Amino acid sequence: MLTNPQARRLFLASHALAEAPTLPAKPQDIGALIHRIGFVQVDSINTVARAHHMILWSRRNAYRPETLDKLLAGRQLFEHWTHDASIIPTEFHPHWHHRYQEAEARLATKWASWFRPGYEEQFQTILQRIRDEGPLTVSDVGQDEDSGQGGWWDWKPSKTALEWLWRTGALAITRREAFRKVYDLTERVIPEAHRHPSGTRAEMIDWACNSALDRLTFADPSELRAYWHIITPVEAKAWADAALKRGEVTQTLLQGADGTTKKTLTRPETLTAAPPEPPSRLRILSPFDPALRDRDRAEFLFGFRYRIEVFVPEPKRQYGYYVFPVLEGDRLIARLDAKARRDQDALHLRALWPEPGITFTKARQAKLDAELARLAQFAGLSLVTREDDWLR
Numbered sequence: 001m002l003t004n005p006q007a008r009r010l011f012l013a014s015h016a017l018a019e020a021p022t023l024p025a026k027p028q029d030i031g032a033l034i035h036r037i038g039f040v041q042v043d044s045i046n047t048v049a050r051a052h053h054m055i056l057w058s059r060r061n062a063y064r065p066e067t068l069d070k071l072l073a074g075r076q077l078f079e080h081w082t083h084d085a086s087i088i089p090t091e092f093h094p095h096w097h098h099r100y101q102e103a104e105a106r107l108a109t110k111w112a113s114w115f116r117p118g119y120e121e122q123f124q125t126i127l128q129r130i131r132d133e134g135p136l137t138v139s140d141v142g143q144d145e146d147s148g149q150g151g152w153w154d155w156k157p158s159k160t161a162l163e164w165l166w167r168t169g170a171l172a173i174t175r176r177e178a179f180r181k182v183y184d185l186t187e188r189v190i191p192e193a194h195r196h197p198s199g200t201r202a203e204m205i206d207w208a209c210n211s212a213l214d215r216l217t218f219a220d221p222s223e224l225r226a227y228w229h230i231i232t233p234v235e236a237k238a239w240a241d242a243a244l245k246r247g248e249v250t251q252t253l254l255q256g257a258d259g260t261t262k263k264t265l266t267r268p269e270t271l272t273a274a275p276p277e278p279p280s281r282l283r284i285l286s287p288f289d290p291a292l293r294d295r296d297r298a299e300f301l302f303g304f305r306y307r308i309e310v311f312v313p314e315p316k317r318q319y320g321y322y323v324f325p326v327l328e329g330d331r332l333i334a335r336l337d338a339k340a341r342r343d344q345d346a347l348h349l350r351a352l353w354p355e356p357g358i359t360f361t362k363a364r365q366a367k368l369d370a371e372l373a374r375l376a377q378f379a380g381l382s383l384v385t386r387e388d389d390w391l392r
Contacts, residue, residue: 002218002266004255008301008330009275010217015291016059017327018278025062027070031089033059034077038215038227039086041288042079044179045310047322047339048347048379052087054286057378072175075191079173079181080166083229083293093190094198095207099230100169107164122161127170127185135174135184138162205231209239218254218266226294240265257303282367283327284336284375292325304332304355319353326368333358338375346383347376351392360391 002010012018015037023029033056034040043051049065056063068087071077078090081099088096122141130136141158162183165171172189175182187195198204212227213219219227225236243249244265252271254264285292287308292298299305306325309317320337327333337350349372354360360368372384 001253001255001261002264002271004257004259004301005330006275007218007254009277010270010273011301012278012291012330013276014215014217015289017283017291018276018330020279020281021057021059021061021283023060025056025060025064025067027067027074027076029060030056030063030067031071031076034071034087035089035091036215037290038211039082039088039290041082041290041293042085042087043288045322048324048375049340050179051286051288054284055289057375058283058285058289061374061378069175075189078190081229083226084288090190090194093194094196095204095230097169097197098201098204100167104168107167119157119160119164122158123165123170126158126161126165130171130183130185135182136162137177137180137182139180205235205239209236209243213249213265213267217270218252218264220262220264223294223297224265254300256300262300278329280329280367282333282364282371284338284371285325285327287322287324289325298332302332306335320351323353326371328364328367331355334360338372340379340381341385342381344383344385345381346385347372347379347381349384349386349390351387352390353392 009018016033037055037059040052040055045051048054049057052068053063053065056068068077072079072087076090077087078093079085079087080096082088126136126141129141138159141156141162162171162181166173166181166183169186171183172186173181174184174189198207208228208231209224212224216223216227221236221240222233224240225231225233231239240249244251247268249265250268250271251263251265253261255261287306292306295306304325309319309323310321314321319335322339323335323337325332325335332355334352334354336352339348339350340346341348352360352368369384376382376384
């Protein structure tokens with residue numbers, strides 16, 4: 001059995017959360033960190049700092065956003081889909097050709113009913129424009145197209161075409177400007193050494209499952225499949241069965257936070273590994289942190305049920321619009337609602353909800369104050385302010 005304390009510490013170690021976040025944060029360090037955790041999710045919400053920056057800052061407090069910009073500009077990273085839009089090491093790009101092929105087949109069926117017609121006729125026009133004029137954004141195309149009825153999915157045909165060409169691999173994101181994607185030809189973004197397919201689909205499946213297990217430490221087939229979101233459940237199950245027969249993985253019981261167990265797969269050597277004990281300092285995590293991406297897994301391991309409430313009407317929210325989990329050692333102990341009030345040069349703490357059984361003693365409060373000060377500094381703010389009834 002992997003006991004719950006052992007499992008939590010092994011999992012946090014694999015996600016670079018079992019060491020003090022004081023290591024160097026130069027470009028080569030951040031590049032190695034992203035390779036270690038696999039990817040960082042990109043998200044547009046910016047209540048304090050964008051998700052991809054907070055994910056890296058929580059592991060390396062010396063990190064600054066311009067470091068990630070340098071890595072993207074140097075083509076060491078690229079942006080595409082895992083379970084969601086993510087920044088990924090460029091050396092993994094050869095495996096994404098299989099995603100491009102799958103996307104082309106899938107989108108041909110679905111998008112014809114989702115989007116207004118006319119986008120397919122724009123493919124060659126847009127490719128030729130980018131070839132001749134250079135990178136384009138959505139605002140650079142479709143000026144002569146009807147705006148339609150509006151709404152989330154009522155895109156102009158040219159916008160649909162840009163997104164199609166990116167998802168199927170003809171275009172890549174060369175940079176973002178004010179968070180808007182800037183599209184260019186893939187051949188001008190992805191270096192030649194990483195531009196070509198990795199091999200057969202069977203080879204890609206083997207890479208996907210092995211690399212996912214290396215980063216998750218233990219996982220069942222559904223978790224292996226969900227990590228990169230690049231293979232099917234059937235493919236993940238078949239890989240797991242074959243790896244078990246070859247002795248590359250072993251099946252064991254995983255103990256949850258509530259004492260229940262379930263079957264999981266791991267490397268044989270994991271069962272005897274001595275996991276490091278994480279530092280007892282507090283960390284404020286992004287809601288999209290890779291360690292929390294799989295909400296069901298986080299709930300089983302940590303007893304921490306987390307659901308983002310961005311799309312929940314305010315009167316129906318249990319907590320808040322964008323609530324940050326708080327990690328102490330190997331436990332998730334609280335969640336807090338914080339927002340950058342830039343007009344006041346302040347990080348404002350609206351509310352803090354301790355988990356059941358957690359008391360904010362003077363010592364724990366001091367650790368939270370120190371972490372809030374670090375987060376404020378990272379966000380470029382001078383002050384930390386609180387609601388009168390912030391502790392709930």
